[in-house]
Amino acid sequence: MPTYELALMLRTMSRPEIVTTLKRTTEAIFSKGGFLRQLDYLGDKQLPYRVHKNSQKHFTGSAFIVTFDVSPKKLDDLLEEYTRDVDILKRSIFKIEDEPQKIECTLDEELKPPAYRKEVINMMEKAAKGQKEKYPQNTGLNYYPFQK
Template structure:
């Protein structure tokens, strides 16, 4: 199952109510066979603009990032549930790239370009190809005269 991040803005409320709403939000993921990896709080901050949601306007919100594993069908269900939730002001889902695929090749990249294997292969290919700008007219092409001569 791929890993996703849910960026959630939750309306301003006391800490006890915030805990219960976070528990309810997390249970929605767990009930649909998702695996929660982490829940990070970014704190209580002002929103960049006025957000209207469920007949009220919000200028401040609690910011949370929930990282979880699930299938793609579950994301659409979660969007529907969070749209109906009164406490969730705004939500956005992102797919997380696999971080294990990145490998460090600093030693190869720090070499001068002329010594890199990739550049040497490109130079060999360039020498094999004919330069299109050095084409000359062949006089034995079957024409008796050069047609562009004045």
């Protein structure tokens, strides 16, 4: 099963209400055959715009990130269940890549002057291969006659 991240924005509530809402959302994952990997609380956040839900205006909310594994076929059911939930203001599910890309540090290479960098040398060689040979003008003179 692939790993997903659920970004939740809950309405501002007391701590026991938040706990029951989180239990309800995680039990939905368990009921679909998934399992929970991690639950992070990001704090109370100001919403970028007011959200109207159940004839109420919300300006702030509690942000959570839930990392879980579930079958891709069950994602639509989860999203539908979360849209019907009264306490969830916003929700988004993102797929997490299996293997993060390994980034090689090239700081030493980048601190060199451009003429000594491997990438620049390769580009110059590639450009030199594409240039046409310059043919000398056959004028018989050893100087340019139109120069002032």
